[in-house]
Amino acid sequence: MDHHHGCESGGDGAHAELEALVAKVPLFAGLTHEQISEIASRVRPRVVPRNQQLYGAGDINPYLRIIHTGTVKVYRITESGHEQVIRVLGSGDFLGEKAVISPSASDHFAVTLDESEICSLDHEDMRSYLLRYPSVAFTMLETLSARLGTTEEQVSAMTGEDAAGRVAAYLVGLADEYHRSSFLLPISKKDVASYLGLTPETLSRRLAAFEDNGWIHLHGSRRVDLLDIEALRLV
Amino acid sequence: MDHHHGCESGGDGAHAELEALVAKVPLFAGLTHEQISEIASRVRPRVVPRNQQLYGAGDINPYLRIIHTGTVKVYRITESGHEQVIRVLGSGDFLGEKAVISPSASDHFAVTLDESEICSLDHEDMRSYLLRYPSVAFTMLETLSARLGTTEEQVSAMTGEDAAGRVAAYLVGLADEYHRSSFLLPISKKDVASYLGLTPETLSRRLAAFEDNGWIHLHGSRRVDLLDIEALRLV
DNA sequence: CGCCGCGTTGAACTCTCTCAACGTGTGTGG
């Protein structure tokens, strides 16, 4: 009983372990034990090292991937060669749903930022779950709908807010998400800049200005303390 | 058989008409005749005059709306009072799905641009169809996934392309959609500017520059002829 | 027929990007 890749050492033990993992995935919340078990039997768990590309533009990527631990960055390269970070995924999130829903070559890239545990599901299997288990489809609708809302807000922010406004909103958003006013940036400042549609230089200047105003405090290259959230909310 | 406005005047005739209407909606493609009939019996058709607001930010909007004819503009007002056009809907499109999927106050506005025939579905009913008819949920997933892709591209375009590039891409996109190099803008130039994240002044200047280059020809306030699509594709 | 909003044009301003140089830290290989 020892298989090669990572996770699944033992027979029943590993399977039970895998079921527990699958049961924790929000996408599969609300399924019965049997249904979870069925899915777990077809899932391929894997430990992916840091900085590994999961797929790139042009790839036909046949898997829905679910992140158990770690972080994944999804980005796109524009025609002008400019890198645009689309979103950052963490525990419980999934990616690759587009390939499941409407198979076609991917137009973006996905890379791990930390060592990550990721489960892969063949898209034929996933399709069958979507059609057989309405709650899975419904949860996926919830997720896509929420993601669409976020992306639409991003569009508004790009044109409606200036650099300072976007940076401030981003920091306040992180504080809300973590329920803390001191936190580590989930991605490098370079990537934050890309996500906000700014150059690294501009981001650096805005952060420096916020610090001069006494609104934030920067520590090391990732830690941020928000000292005056109200001031930041007012842009 | 003369009904006032398509709606619910007569008995069977009107119902059969309504079924034919529902059967044409992409969202309900693939359903059996009985299922279509069930949905048709719960649908509320309505003719909406031009420039009528369907719902606004803050409203709790309990309907999924399906557009049979006409055009609807969906937009958002940013904190700074800036209007941002999110998308423009036409025949076969639906809106209000967010209220169905995760009920909450709307954060955007929807207005008719032409007189439009629009069917409303109570969100409890729609929820039940989503859970009972997997193909409906799947089609909705397809739609949301495609819309998400479009919106993500919009984000990239906002930061990766300059004004000329966005205007050119928009014009070429319309030509592709209509399969014609001469067409009418679906919305006012003011709204086009908002959609592209520009001021009306900048849009006007870019269009004038394209016309000077002999790439396009403007006629009246809405008609556009593309004279050199290749030049436009190269930005 | 009149009016309001759309669209256009002009000129000045401001914000961000670009280019460049320098400091830092992180990961790697000797």
Place this chain on the structure above:
DNA sequence: CCACACACGTTGAGAGAGTTCAACGCGGCG
């Protein structure tokens, strides 16, 4: 374990693109 290298991050100065403000012509809806 240390040294080096490369990518990240910061700071400065300059240029360019889009916005803003203002005025005016035009057209469509009431």
